Structures are given as structure tokens and as C-alpha cells.
Amino acid sequence: xxxxxxxxxxxxxxxxxxxxxxxxxxxxxxxxxxxxxxxxxxxxxxxxxxxxxxxxxxxxxxxxxxxxxxxxxxxxxxxxxxxxxxxxxxxxxxxxxxxxxxxxxxxxxxxxxxxxxxxxxxxxxxxxxxxxxxxxxxxxxxxxxxxxxxxxxxxxxxxxxxxxxxxxxxxxxxxxxxxxxxxxxxxxxxxxxxxxxxxxxxxxxxxxxxxxxxxxxxxxxxxxxxxxxxxxxxxxxxxxxxxxxxxxxxxxxxxxxxxxxxxxxxxxxxxxxxxxxxxxxxxxxxxxxxxxxxxxxxxxxxxxxxxxxxxxxxxxxxxxxxxxxxxxxxxxxxxxxxxxxxxxxxxxxxxxxxxxxxxxxxxxxxxxxxxxxxxxxxxxxxxxxxxxxxxxxxxxxxxxxxxxxxxxxx
Amino acid sequence: xxxxxxxxxxxxxxxxxxxxxxxxxxxxxxxxxxxxxxxxxxxxxxxxxxxxxxxxxxxxxxxxxxxxxxxxxxxxxxxxxxxxxxxxxxxxxxxxxxxxxxxxxxxxxxxxxxxxxxxxxxxxxxxxxxxxxxxxxxxxxxxxxxxxxxxxxxxxxxxxxxxxxxxxxxxxx
Numbered sequence: 400x401x402x403x404x405x406x407x408x409x410x411x412x413x414x415x416x417x418x419x420x421x422x423x424x425x426x427x428x429x430x431x432x433x434x435x436x437x438x439x440x441x442x443x444x445x446x447x448x449x450x451x452x453x454x455x456x457x458x459x460x461x462x463x464x465x466x467x468x469x470x471x472x473x474x475x476x477x478x479x480x481x482x483x484x485x486x487x488x489x490x491x492x493x494x495x496x497x498x499x500x501x502x503x504x505x506x507x508x509x510x511x512x513x514x515x516x517x518x519x520x521x522x523x524x525x526x527x528x529x530x531x532x533x534x535x536x537x538x539x540x541x542x543x544x545x546x547x548x549x550x551x552x553x554x555x556x557x558x559x560x561x562x563x564x565x566x567x568x569x570x571x572x573x574x575x576x577x578x579x580x581x582x583x584x585x586x587x588x589x590x591x592x593x594x595x596x597x598x599x600x601x602x603x604x605x606x607x608x609x610x611x612x613x614x615x616x617x618x619x620x621x622x623x624x625x626x627x628x629x630x631x632x633x634x635x636x637x638x639x640x641x642x643x644x645x646x647x648x649x650x651x652x653x654x655x656x657x658x659x660x661x662x663x664x665x666x667x668x669x670x671x672x673x674x675x676x677x678x679x680x681x682x683x684x685x686x687x688x689x690x691x692x693x694x695x696x697x698x699x700x701x702x703x704x705x706x707x708x709x710x711x712x713x714x715x716x717x718x719x720x721x722x723x724x725x726x727x728x729x730x731x732x733x734x735x736x737x738x739x740x741x742x743x744x745x746x747x748x749x750x751x752x753x754x755x756x757x758x759x760x761x762x763x764x765x766x767x768x769x770x771x772x773x774x775x776x777x778x779x780x781x782x783x784x785x786x787x788x789x790x791x792x793x794x795x796x797x798x799x800x801x802x803x804x805x806x807x808x809x
Numbered sequence: 810x811x812x813x814x815x816x817x818x819x820x821x822x823x824x825x826x827x828x829x830x831x832x833x834x835x836x837x838x839x840x841x842x843x844x845x846x847x848x849x850x851x852x853x854x855x856x857x858x859x860x861x862x863x864x865x866x867x868x869x870x871x872x873x874x875x876x877x878x879x880x881x882x883x884x885x886x887x888x889x890x891x892x893x894x895x896x897x898x899x900x901x902x903x904x905x906x907x908x909x910x911x912x913x914x915x916x917x918x919x920x921x922x923x924x925x926x927x928x929x930x931x932x933x934x935x936x937x938x939x940x941x942x943x944x945x946x947x948x949x950x951x952x953x954x955x956x957x958x959x960x961x962x963x964x965x966x967x968x969x970x971x972x973x974x975x976x977x978x979x980x981x982x
Contacts, residue, residue: 439841444849720837721830783827 402509406520410506414528415496422495426662427457429711433662436715467651472556475648479555484649484656487548490541491663496528497537498670499595501680501700505691523691525596526680526700534593538671539580542626545664546572549628549645552657556648564644567634567726571625574733575632579622581741585615585748586675589768599679603689605764607678611771614744614778616676618737623668625733627661629714631721634729669710670703677706740782747778868972871927872945874920875970876963877938884964885939888915892931892940900924901931918960922948929973941970 431446431453438445446453471480506524511517531537546569553565586608587593590601602608609616625632636644646657673679680699682688688699724732748771755761755770876884888905900923906916932941945968950956 436841439845440837442840442843442846444845444847716834716837720833783825 400516402517402519405515406508406518409518410520410524411528414526418495418500418528419492422492422663422666423659425666426659427461429662429665430460430658431457432711433715433718436712437719440716440719461655464652464655469653470648470650472558472648474557476555476557479551480648481653483548483552483555484653484660485548486551487545487660488656488663490544490548491660491667493541494538494667495663495670497531497534497595498667498674499525499527499530499599499679500670500703501526501696502688503596503691504693504696526696527595530594530596532594534595534598535583535586535671535675536593538667539576539583542664542667543572543576545660548657548660552649553645556645558648560641560643560647561645564636564641564647567641568628568645571628571632571634571729571733574730575622575625575737578618578733578737578741579626581738581745582615582618582622583675584741584745585612588745588749588752589771595674595679598675599681601764602678603681606768606772607676607681607683609676611768611775612676612748613772613775614740614782615748616672617782618741618744619675620672621732621737623672624714624717625729627664627668627714629661629665630718631724632729633723634726639723665711665714666707669707669714672710673703673706679703744778747774866944866946868944868969869974870944870946871929871942871971871973872968873922873943873948873966874925874931874958874963875941875943875945875966875968876918876960877941877970878964884915884918884960885937886915886918886960887937887939888913888918889936891934891936895930895934897928897930898924898926915960918963920958920963922956922958923953929971932971933973942973943968943970945969 434456435445435453446456449455449459471477503523503525505522507521509517509519509521549568549572550565553561553563553568556562586598589605589608589612590598592598592601598608605611624630628634628636634644636646641647646654649657680688680703682699682702688695688702751771751774752767755767761767761770876886878884888903890903890905893899893901893903900921902917902919902921903915904917905913907913927942929942935941940963943966945966948956
């Protein structure tokens with residue numbers, strides 16, 4: 400092996416360890432945060448007994464989950480039953496590796512070890528474990544793997560509730576994947592690249608994509624909720640109708656792994672929303688963060704953390720505000736509203752970009768995005784005011800609500 | 810329809826879901842910063858009524874029993890046998906005894922708090938105002954046999970006794 404490859408391996412391994420550790424610890428703290436936020440929104444204190452202000456609660460939960468009894472349903476398919484949590488768990492962790500967590504850091508080292516030989520690295524190190532050229536396509540591909548874990552968990556438990564939960568999960572995740580993928584096409588058209596690093600760069604030169612691509616952001620966010628199976632789209636779990644859906648039969652650490660997977664997925668979706676629509680680690684109104692350096696990497700890392708944290712809080716906020724959807728409403732929203740909106744939006748944005756670039760001859764990305772931003776104001780009015788009056792969630796317009804013309808009971 | 814089914818007329822066509830969602834979110838966000846109503850139980854057991862979420866036990870609360878004693882520290886019970894007689898749960902065990910002056914006293918007086926239904930009849934029927942149900946709720950023990958309270962234990966209780974409902978003063982004034 401050449402010294403360069405060995406250097407790359409060392410750097411990657413270090414990044415891997417750091418990112419996975421932070422993800423797992425972060426997920427543990429997220430469970431606490433979820434409980435705290437839910438408590439505060441309901442006039443409660445939340446867990447505050449273990450450690451200072453309940454900070455050790457995740458540790459206590461983890462310890463409990465490890466020493467709890469592992470149960471197996473009598474007729475379960477043992478192998479798949481054991482495998483399913485792992486399959487759900489892996490994609491959630493893998494996805495953390497393509498996110499750019501901070502501004503690239505110039506790294507230079509050259510040392511030798513007795514047996515392993517010389518290590519050499521001298522480049523602008525992207526602050527992602529793997530700076531893949533396929534960018535968000537990889538995210539879409541891997542995040543859809545998570546559905547295997549859930550569907551297998553539901554099927555192998557050999558329980559009605561689990562099976563229904565697994566079925567719902569697969570249907571829901573596949574449906575919303577469509578809208579999610581379509582919502583990312585405008586991002587691709589505007590940035591001209593799928594690599595996440597280049598998308599961030601394009602946003603630094605122009606505007607954050609939330610402004611010129613607001614509808615795409617909205618569709619992506621909604622699909623993100625559905626993809627992570629969070630309320631108001633937590634059909635697969637739906638404890639009031641399916642007990643706990645696909646993880647009804649799971650106990651101890653296997654249950655915990657589904658739990659970790661859900662929260663790791665949340666982190667990924669939050670990071671993706673931040674990267675694609677909120678400039679990633681970009682600090683607005685300054686060009687200071689564009690020159691590489693150690694301080695820049697640290698500060699942009701903090702900014703990225705704050706943005707992701709905000710979206711995680713947003714997820715919880717929504718969860719403790721909205722009730723669960725009905726299943727047919729969920730499907731109608733995905734297929735009849737979000738997908739047509741995303742498709743139409745691709746058309747509109749495509750035509751607009753063509754007109755602005757080729758007919759009006761605008762070259763400055765900032766001006767182009769500004770024009771698109773104005774366009775979005777009009778489209779936003781259409782979607783949120785006109786369509787919103789009952790058509791967004793209420794189902795097809797022609798259908799009367801069941802029993803509408805029946806006589807009322809006295 | 811044969812059975813009366815109440816059909817709610819829900820707003821269908823003229824409702825803005827986005828606005829409703831934003832309104833709900835504003836509400837939950839506001840609630841996050843309002844005072845908490847949870848009582849931190851073991852540390853804080855009751856608080857002045859004025860404070861939000863505080864509560865106190867009713868003076869007519871019927872909890873675990875207490876035997877009152879006279880000035881010499883002897884129990885007031887004269888072993889008349891009325892309380893085991895009236896007890897609907899049959900949880901009072903009373904063996905009467907008599908001293909050389911002819912005074913009756915309980916040799917054994919045991920209440921099985923597991924059988925007790927806390928009706929308060931024993932207190933109501935007692936002519937000597939000896940046995941009472943108490944305003945008390947912290948009864949945890951490590952074993953089941955600790956829940957049979959003997960005379961010594963009943964007399965050692967210090968919690969306030971229940972003021973039962975009085976038909977001549979129904980509002981307790």
C-alpha cells in the first residue's frame with residue numbers, strides 16, 4: 400500500500416470513530432430530550448431523578464435494556480427475528496457517514512511506524528466520513544434499506560399487530576420515498592450536482608435553498624417525517640391501534656436497537672434538511688467560513704450542530720403538537736398531494752431556470768435564486784392558501800363524508 | 810339508523826390545515842415555558858392551596874387505622890366487640906380480656922389492613938371513640954405479614970384521625 404492510501408485510511412478511521420461515537424451518544428441524549436420536551440409541553444418536569452436534572456437517564460435506560468430478558472415469540476422465525484433490528488439499525492448509522500458536519504479542514508501529516516511503514520496525507524479533508532460523489536442519491540438508496548428491517552421485524556414476529564405494523568411501514572416508506580426523491584430534483588437542477596459538498600458550496604454562492612425552493616423543502620420535510628415514522632405519520636407504531644406495531648414482540652436490547660435506529664434516522668433527516676436547504680455548515684452573511692482553517696472548521700461544526708439541533712427539536716415539537724393521521728389520509732397525502740406537487744414543482748422550476756438563464760441571460764446565482772424566490776411566493780400562495788382549504792388532507796373533493804346526510808340522533 | 814349514532818359535523822372544506830398546525834405549534838411552544846404542575850412527591854407532600862397543582866388530603870380521608878389511648882397510655886378500647894361485629898370485610902380480630910377490677914380490655918386486637926375496605930364503620934360504631942381510621946396514605950412495607958396491625962402498632966400511630974361524615978352536619982361545617 401502506498402503511503403497516501405494508508406494516510407487516507409487513518410484519517411477515515413478516525414472520522415468514522417468520531418462520527419459514530421457522537422451519533423450514538425447523541426441518540427442516547429435525544430431520547431432524554433424527547434422526554435424532556437414532551438414533559439415541558441405538558442406542564443411536567445420530565446425525568447429528573449437520575450443524575451443532575453436527569454442527565455443520566457439514558458444510561459439508566461441503556462443499562463436496563465441490556466440486562467432485561469430477551470423474549471422470543473413461540474412461533475417466530477428466529478433468524479429473521481434476530482436479524483431484523485440489525486437491518487433496521489445499520490442504514491441509520493451508515494447514513495451519518497455522508498453528511499458534511501463542518502467546513503473542510505486542511506490536514507497534513509507524514510509519519511512512519513515500525514512495521515506499517517510510512518503514512519502520508521496532505522489535502523483539504525472534507526468533514527464527512529465518506530465524501531461520496533453520488534451524494535444524496537446514496538442517502539435515498541440507503542434510507543430505503545431501513546424498511547427491510549421493519550418489514551422483516553413485522554413478519555418474523557408472527558403476530559398480527561406486528562405484521563400490520565410492518566406492512567404499514569413498508570407501504571408508507573415506499574410511498575413517501577417517491578415524494579422525497581422528487582422533492583430533491585429541483586435541488587439537483589439548481590446546484591447542478593448531487594454531491595453534498597457541492598450543494599453546500601452552491602448555497603454559499605447563492606442563497607440557502609429554503610428561499611428559492613421552498614415548496615421542495617416543504618415536501619421533503621413532510622416526507623422526512625413519514626420516512627422516520629415519526630408522528631404525525633407514525634402509522635407503523637400507532638400504539639392505540641397496533642400496540643407498538645412492528646416492535647410489539649421485541650424486548651430488551653433488540654427493542655432498543657429499533658429505538659436507536661429511529662433516532663439516528665431523525666438525526667440523518669435533520670442533517671439532510673440542513674444540508675440541502677439550510678446551507679449545511681454555512682454561516683450566513685459572512686465569507687469568513689469559506690477559507691479553510693481549524694477555527695473555521697470548529698465554528699462551522701458548531702453552526703451545523705445548532706441547525707441540526709433545531710430540526711431535531713422541530714421534530715419533537717411537531718410530535719407533541721399534532722395527532723396521528725388516519726391511514727388513508729396518510730396515503731392520500733403522499734400520493735395525491737405531495738407527489739403531484741413535487742412533480743409540478745419540478746416542471747415550474749425547470750422552466751423558470753431555463754427562462755432565467757437562457758432567455759433573460761442572468762448569470763449571477765444570487766439574482767437567479769432571488770427571482771426563483773419571488774416565484775416561490777406565488778407558488779406558496781397557491782399551495783398553502785388555495786390548495787390548503789380542505790384539499791390538502793381532507794381527501795378527494797367529490798366524496799361526501801360518511802353519513803353526512805343521515806338524520807342526527809336526538 | 811336503529812341505534813342513535815351521533816355524527817359530528819367536522820369542518821371540511823374551509824379550514825386551513827397549515828394555519829391550524831401553526832396555531833397548534835405556537836400553543837405547545839408557549840406551554841413549554843409555563844409553570845409545571847407536577848408535585849415532586851417524596852420531597853414535597855402537600856403545599857398551600859393557593860399554589861397551582863398543590864393538594865391536601867381531605868379531613869374525611871379514610872386510611873389505615875389508629876387506636877387512641879387514654880392519659881395512662883392504655884388503649885381506650887373496652888373490647889365491647891362492636892367493631893368486629895359491624896366490619897363488612899371481617900378484618901378485625903378481637904379477643905377480650907378482663908382485669909381484677911372487672912374492666913374489659915382487648916387481649917388481642919388485630920386489623921388486617923389487606924382485608925380492610927376502609928369503610929370507617931369501626932370508627933362510627935365505637936362507643937369509646939377508640940378505633941379510628943386515619944388521614945394517612947404511606948403504608949408501604951417489605952412483607953405481607955407486616956400489614957396485620959396489632960394493638961401496639963395501632964396505638965403507636967400518630968397521624969391525624971378521620972372526621973367521618975356527620976348526618977347532622979352534612980357539609981362538615
